[in-house]
Amino acid sequence: MDAMSDAPIHPLTAYRRRPDVNLRQAAFAVRAGTTKATISRIEAGTLSPSPALMQRIVEATGGEITAAMLVSGEAREIVELVIGEKLPVPSTTKSDEAPTP
DSSP states (O other), rough: GGGGGGGGGGGHHHHHHSSTTOOOOHHHHHTSSSSSSHEEEHHHTSOOOOOHHHHHHHHHHTTTSSHHHOOHHHHHHHHHHHTOOOOOOOOGGHHHHOOOO
């Protein structure tokens, strides 16, 4: 097992890759009313979505992905400061995924 197999995976990526969901970024982007590039940047952790986009993603996942799961980096620190508590840390790793046949 290489080091990459234990690297954290974004919760949205894990959601999209679930066998019962199985959506590519472009297809999920259509559901969430955004672009593939935006979904890619969110999953890479280089973009924290706007509150409106967070809401659309939450709705597109039926609430399985929460707004707290979508906030990263400096935006996460600001949210935690404003609400006065730490947001839950997603624990999904690549090793949690089902093996690919």
